[in-house]
Structure formats: structure tokens, C-alpha cells
Amino acid sequence: MDYADEKLNRRKFLLTTTTIVGGAGVVATAVPFLSSMAPSEAAKAAGAPVEVDLTGVEPGKISTVEWRGKPVWILHRTDAMLAALGKHDALLADPASKIQQQPPYATNPARAIRPPFFVAIGICTHLGCVPVFRPEPGAPDLGADWPGGFYCPCHGSKFDLAGRVFKNVPAPRNLEVPAYTYLSDNRLLIGADKKAG
Numbered sequence: 679m680d681y682a683d684e685k686l687n688r689r690k691f692l693l694t695t696t697t698i699v700g701g702a703g704v705v706a707t708a709v710p711f712l713s714s715m716a717p718s719e720a721a722k723a724a725g726a727p728v729e730v731d732l733t734g735v736e737p738g739k740i741s742t743v744e745w746r747g748k749p750v751w752i753l754h755r756t757d758a759m760l761a762a763l764g765k766h767d768a769l770l771a772d773p774a775s776k777i778q779q780q781p782p783y784a785t786n787p788a789r790a791i792r793p794p795f796f797v798a799i800g801i802c803t804h805l806g807c808v809p810v811f812r813p814e815p816g817a818p819d820l821g822a823d824w825p826g827g828f829y830c831p832c833h834g835s836k837f838d839l840a841g842r843v844f845k846n847v848p849a850p851r852n853l854e855v856p857a858y859t860y861l862s863d864n865r866l867l868i869g870a871d872k873k874a875g
């Protein structure tokens with residue numbers, strides 16, 4: 679088995695077991711899967727865009743949909759969460775998102791088209807575990823300077839509420855933001871850019 683195969687297998691394994699791993703010493707916040715207005719299972723597996731109704735995603739809450747076999751998070755950030763994003767750049771490895779881990783329209787401080795809604799692929803950029811949503815600033819197990827974000831239980835990588843990776847952790851890059859667009863105020867399409875014209 680070459681490295682690529684091994685990494686793929688590990689990712690599949692971790693995707694199905696992170697809940698168990700994450701239980702060790704960490705109170706994980708449950709992340710409900712949204713029932714998206716999805717295309718057929720076959721179409722989804724082939725990579726078709728997935729439509730999501732945002733009305734059920736309350737401020738401060740996160741939901742997950744599956745796209746191309748990956749978990750995609752939709753986090754509805756509160757005003758306080760958004761205000762906190764600008765206060766810890768010194769802790770981050772790539773605060774301005776210079777490494778292209780997002781489409782051009784998400785290359786901004788909130789890493790989003792509309793700042794309240796953060797959309798990201800929920801897979802750690804180290805070895806593919808699924809990080810845990812840890813929104814509570816100053817959580818005792820994460821340190822007094824923890825601003826709220828996502829914690830990867832596999833090897834301790836940390837990301838803020840815009841998916842920006844902290845310095846001095848194994849993950850080398852910010853979390854990936856997929857292509858997405860708004861079909862209306864409350865309807866999101868994940869996996870497709872806005873059509874020109």
C-alpha cells in the first residue's frame with residue numbers, strides 16, 4: 679500500500695471513528711446533520727452540488743451536510759463570534775488566508791460570502807480527522823487564550839471560528855472552504871460557484 683492509499687484509508691477510518699476518539703477528555707458539541715434538499719444519493723456521490731435550507735441553523739449553532747462524501751459545516755456565527763475573529767491574529771499561522779484554501783469570494787477576514795454563515799469542509803488539514811466544534815472562549819482544556827473554534831482530537835490542531843489554523847500545531851493550513859453560492863437569503867448551494875451573468 680503506498681502512502682496515498684494509506685492516507686485515504688486512514689481518512690475513511692477517522693471519519694467514522696472520530697466521535698469515539700473525541701470522547702477522551704473532551705465534551706464534544708453535537709453537530710446535527712441537516713436534512714438538505716439534496717439530489718439523489720447517486721448524484722451526491724458523483725459530486726453534485728447540495729442545496730441547504732438555512733432556516734434551521736440558529737445563531738451560535740453548527741450543522742453538517744455531506745458533499746462528495748465529506749462533512750461540510752454550516753456555522754451560524756453570532757455578532758460576538760464575528761467580533762472576536764479580529765482579536766487573535768497573532769496566534770494564527772495564516773490569518774489573512776494567503777494560502778488558497780478558499781474561493782476568491784471567501785478570501786476575506788470572515789472567510790465567507792456573508793459573514794454570519796461560515797461554510798467549511800470539516801476535515802483537519804493534518805491527516806484528515808474531523809475536528810470538534812468548541813465555541814466556548816477560554817475553555818479550561820484549551821487555554822485562557824482560546825477564542826472559540828474547532829479542536830482536532832487526533833493530534834491537537836486548533837482552528838478559529840473562521841477555520842484559520844493556529845501556530846505550532848500539526849495542521850499546516852486553514853480549513854478548506856468549498857465553492858458555494860446563495861440561491862436566496864435562506865438557500866445555500868454547496869459545491870457550485872455563482873453562475874456568471
Ligand code: FES
Pocket residue numbers: 802803804805806807830831832833834835848849
Ligand atoms: S488529523 Fe487533526 S491534528 Fe492530526
